[in-house]
Structure formats: structure tokens, C-alpha cells
Amino acid sequence: MSMSSSVRDALKGELLCIADSNWILGHWYCNCMLNGRELTDFTSMAGIAEDKLGHTRALFRFMEEYFDLPEYQLEFGRGITEIHSMQLLDAPPQNWGDFILTLYLADAVIWRFSNTLREGSFAPVANLVTKFGEEAYFHQLCIDGWLKALDDTEKDDLLNALPSRLPLALAWLQENPTDHLLDAGIRTQAIADARASTTELVLNKLGSIVDFSSDQLEALLAAGETSDWDHRRRRPVASAMPPRLWESVVPTSEAAQIARRPLAVSVDDNIDLFVTAKKDETEPTF
């Protein structure tokens, strides 16, 4: 499929928004895993983190190939002002209620946003997004279960976190002045429509968990709008993700760099370590 440079550029920006937000969300699961409530929560969070990081790397590899970018530089060659992750994930969770709320909102908006590309005319992206959606179904089911199992104190914590989290989640679905992907048929649903359906879905779900008034709701929905918005990165202009969070994603300490030396060496020396995977002879067969 041939694309104009403006469409290619817009696609690259939107895919980075999905990849980077999944990337940070995956690290939220990694960082908070030991705060799980039951042993099976640990394994569930580990499984979801694996999927989220897998989605990120699948998009990185696709973009490297399609946009002819140098290998691994999307992952290791960018700084905190170049990351396209959503602002919702910048502040760490304050408690279990806040954590579950933020997971729910982040997963809901990332999926609704990705879903606008699922039936588009660009098959490679549509296929990737379809695969992501099949896995995200179970992530959302897990989060629904966690929401349902909240006790009264945790519900209060969730309600207290709502004013700071919900506006940031919906702000991520701000419509661009010109949507080149929609015009080109790569996106089949306008972002404004995705935002409206997400808002309805989220409010119905949260309304079944906690009580909030319509006045509170109006204030929350208006709070996230800002004119100082970088449409390409889907976050405020010139904003950077917190350095401490970034350090947990791509550690820059000497010890961390030594620990990932094989990959770092491969990037610097352009040695591809993944060409031949040796078969594990001890692997059991069924």
C-alpha cells in the first residue's frame, strides 16, 4: 500500500503512542506485581506484563522494518521527551484502588484507540491490532474481576483517585485537527467517536462500582482539556515522562548497562544475536 509522507508520518506517531503507552503500562505491572492480593495475582500481572511488552516490541519491530529505522533505537535510543506514553501513567499509584482504576482506564483507552485501526485498509497494522485485541480481552476481564472484588475502603480510594485519573485518560483521546489516517482509510472510526464510546463505557462500568454525581462527572470530563497539547505525542507540549519511571523502563545505571551488555553490544556493533535460535534439546515433547 503506497502512502503519502503525511500519512506515513501520522501513522508512525499514532503507532508510537500505542507502543509507548503499552510499554509503560507493562512496566506498571512489573513494578507493582508484588502488591498483588493473591499468589495468582502475581502470575496474572506477570502474564499481562509479558503481553503488553510483547505488543510494544511487535510494534517496534514492525516500525523499524516499515519505516526503515535503525534496529533497537526505538527501545534504547530515545529520551524522556521523545516518548509518546500517556500522561495518565506518569504518576505512580497511591493505593490498590488507584492502581486498579488506572489499569482499567489505561487499558480501555489504549484498546479503543487501537480499535480505530482494526478494520482499516492497512492490513499489517489491522492484523497486529486484532491480535492485540484478542489478548487485551483477557487483560480487561482480569481488571473487571479486580474491580468487582474491591472492598469498601478500596472503592473509596478509587473514588478519590478518579478526579486525577479520568481526565488524563480521556485527554489521550483528543482528536487531531487533521486526521490523515481517517482520510486515508487506515482508521475507520474518528477519534471523537472513540472518545464518546469510551466515555460512556467507562462511566457505566465505574458507575456500577462507585457512586458519583452528575456535577462531579461534568467537572471531570472538562478537566482534561488543554490547549497546550502535542497532538503527535498525545500529551502536553514539551512534557517529559518522570525520569524515575523512565529509569525503571530503560535503566541507565552502569550495572544495568552491563547486565544488558549482549544487546547493547549488538546495537553498537550491529551484530544480530537473534538470527539463529538453538533448539533446546531438553524441552519435553507431548
Next chain:
Amino acid sequence: MALGRSSDQDQMFEVFGRDQIERPLAHIGSIVAPNQELAVARARILYSERPWVELCVAPADVFMGCLAPNQNGSIGVA
């Protein structure tokens, strides 16, 4: 935050799977969860060692005994 918390909503679910379409469903394990959503999600995530063609869960308390171990098979006397 409390670790390893169990709630009074927790219940046991049995997990069944088949790895080929021509094979029957087989019991592959159990899972504890406070609701059906978490039971399904946890089963899908935990029992991922094989590419199952079918995987399902059922609440353990819906199974009705016909024979029981350790009682010579008897589950009751008239």
C-alpha cells in the same frame, strides 16, 4: 497493602483443556478466584504452557459426586 489476602468471596474453579481438536477435554488443574471474571482470566494466563485449542473453567461446587475416593466408592447409604 496486604499480600496473599483471601476473601470470603473466594471459590474453587476447575480448569479443563484440550490441546488438539480430536482429543477430549481433560482436567488440567484448579484455580481459586473471588469471581468468574478473575477465574477465566487467571486460567487463561496461568495455564499457558501449551497452545490449547479449548480451555474452560467451571465452579467446583457444581460437580455432583457419583463415586467418592476413600469410601469404597460409596457416596451415601440409603
